[in-house]
Amino acid sequence: MGANNGIEVAAGRALSKEAYDEIVPGLREALVNAQYDVTQQRDFTVLVLLAGMSGSGRSESANRLSEWMDPRYVHLRAPDEPIGLERARPYMWRYWQALPPKGSIGVLLDSWYRAPIVKHASGALSGLALQRISAEIRDFETLLIHEGVLLLKLWFHLEKAAQAERLQKLGASKLTRWRVTDEDRWQLKHYEQFSTAAEKILSETGSPEAPWTIIDGSDEQYREVAVGRLLHQALRRRLDTGTPDASVAPALPERGEKQNPLHELDLNKRLDEADYQPQLEQQQAGLARLTRRKRFRRHSLVVVLEGMDAAGKGSAIRRITYALDVRQYTVVPIAAPSEEERRYPYLWRFWRELPEQGEITIFDRSWYGRVLVERVENLADAADWRRAYEEINEFEQQLIESGTLVVKFWLQISKAEQLKRFRAREKTPFKRFKITPDDWRNRRKWDAYQQA
């Protein structure tokens, strides 16, 4: 494994049992104290990725970390290959589900690296596809880091001879034979291919921001102490220096007032009531037929409705859902994030609601809140909402690549029309809940919203 491409190498060494016994109590105490501070502060998530070769002890190390610290705040996860419902969703979906909340330490075994390495090593994934997945992983890790996640990426390395020896030793006794899996045997047989695939993805995904640390997995004592120390150092550094400044905000292309496409819209288009009803029924029938087709079961649909208050998002949604099978769709109204949701990166709550195959999710407001309300109301730093444009594109790209149809609507009305509708709502008793002081407040920021 080369030392280049941002991959930090920790040279492998052995550690005697005596040295280990002497080091561990102090290390545990330091780890527990650091973990205590993390859970008290509750303002960032720690994510430790333990990936590597078969027999290199990454799962033993995962168990050890959970033993050394308070296991209530250690989330040990090993998401498996997609099964059942997950199949239709983007590759990263299950890792979003596995993210632990702020204030806790997540230990992810193999993580998003295992599948591409095994697939490339077995020839099921081309070099080009591996590069594409690497780019996706880079974007995802960058997003996590920007959201304040402390990401520690450890690769457990094992020479071929050491791997053969270890698997042979485990296989020799009836009591430990169960620990050698089919995949372990496969890896040993394809050691070179696996190593090469791993080396490729490691160089593609190692960066100064999210470097890899290589751990020599041949000696148990050395390996465990090395992992414990690395984690402790990383925790202390973050606790002592605070969350790093968000990276420099990406520049936005300045857009002149004239160029705003919303200002170009002709808002006087009308449809006669007489034309409306038959056209609506026809469209609904068409939508009903299409979503009931066998072929739709291989896709899923995400509908996003955004727009100014009182632009008619609610009634548009009712006209859509009228044509849908109630078993098939979910309407997700997006308001300010809940206390729980605030403990995760902002895209997390949208990932949770993604439809499975053959299903439809309609978002009444959406992730665009990041660059609308959060931008206008200064709820997000400029650096945060500016990078959101890129992150949103990347998110939607992943949806599309997984076979999800993404349809987005912006409903625009004029400022005068909004006022008329607000007044009408105030006068209709059963619509009063639709008009709140917030609506009037947002209205005063009309121009800022139009600009955003």
Next chain:
Amino acid sequence: MGANNGIEVAAGRALSKEAYDEIVPGLREALVNAQYDVTQQRDFTVLVLLAGMSGSGRSESANRLSEWMDPRYVHLRAPDEPIGLERARPYMWRYWQALPPKGSIGVLLDSWYRAPIVKHASGALSGLALQRISAEIRDFETLLIHEGVLLLKLWFHLEKAAQAERLQKLGASKLTRWRVTDEDRWQLKHYEQFSTAAEKILSETGSPEAPWTIIDGSDEQYREVAVGRLLHQALRRRLDTGTPDASVAPALPERGEKQNPLHELDLNKRLDEADYQPQLEQQQAGLARLTRRKRFRRHSLVVVLEGMDAAGKGSAIRRITYALDVRQYTVVPIAAPSEEERRYPYLWRFWRELPEQGEITIFDRSWYGRVLVERVENLADAADWRRAYEEINEFEQQLIESGTLVVKFWLQISKAEQLKRFRAREKTPFKRFKITPDDWRNRRKWDAYQQA
């Protein structure tokens, strides 16, 4: 449909368009105001079940309720038949997942009634099995009501002629044909069987506590106003009179001090270190082999660990998980419920964590907290924790019937041994997090915990 067996009948009537237009604005206002009070109080959940015949307008009514009120607090759900991952879990699992939190109104289409009716009508479910499911449903609804859920059960009835006419009318136009499903056609063809099956389950599950209201589904205006009024009345009654008193606490068999099985235990059993290690390895190897068998993939496993503080639950779990594939198990530590969890019935958070087929969930403390810490600390009313014994038995029964293995351990130590371990923990720096003021407080209530 008979009027006996706790089934309340609302005679079917039609309502003219004019009368409807006159009633609706006032009804909407009343509903919106009541809903507002529900969301402000946030201390109970409303659950409206809309079940009934094909073509009786139950899904139209569901949409109407969502239109008439603030849709952000109306959870419209229509859980489908089990697919994929759900198959292994108890029948009620998906309905537990669909429960809305306190302060919101859930509208459940068909709900837990559809599958048994259709299956019994088509001969796939025996009369005895139908009775068993009815009993399960009764227990579940009783639990919901005891947990303060306002449950409204509406059955949309339609005579055979009216059903035939409605489906025929929808089928006649290209624009509405999509609204007639295969199941609709099947129901019409088997009208008598469906009616009989429905009548059976309705009489089995109608009770003074959770009565059925029958709505005549033949007239749209009448039907919608009837549903709106019933919901409004139910909401107002609850809002004005408050949550009903919990039912009388079931009596507990008085258990003399001598009879406590914990006091009969011989706590001096020891295992030599020399015997321990080989026996542990043998047991771990056995566990590893069994959980990796093909046959295990058709089951799932729930392990519960309870016991006094410092009894060794944590180390027992580590010895178990050592033998398991990390992809296969989850350890769920149970502490005081979070703010979100407190908005649901107490069993909800355990239902959420149930393993799927081939998987293992280890609960580090569990639902027994209801009759331990909540009983001892007076966190639950006597009526609540007393009925919990029955509810827990029912819950575990459902697990077992769905093919889940349930294994429960109580780890007992003597009071003196606990003190020794507490002191040792205080002295070991990396174990200090394991000993908190709570532990000492719980220790002072030793006898109460033993009794519970």
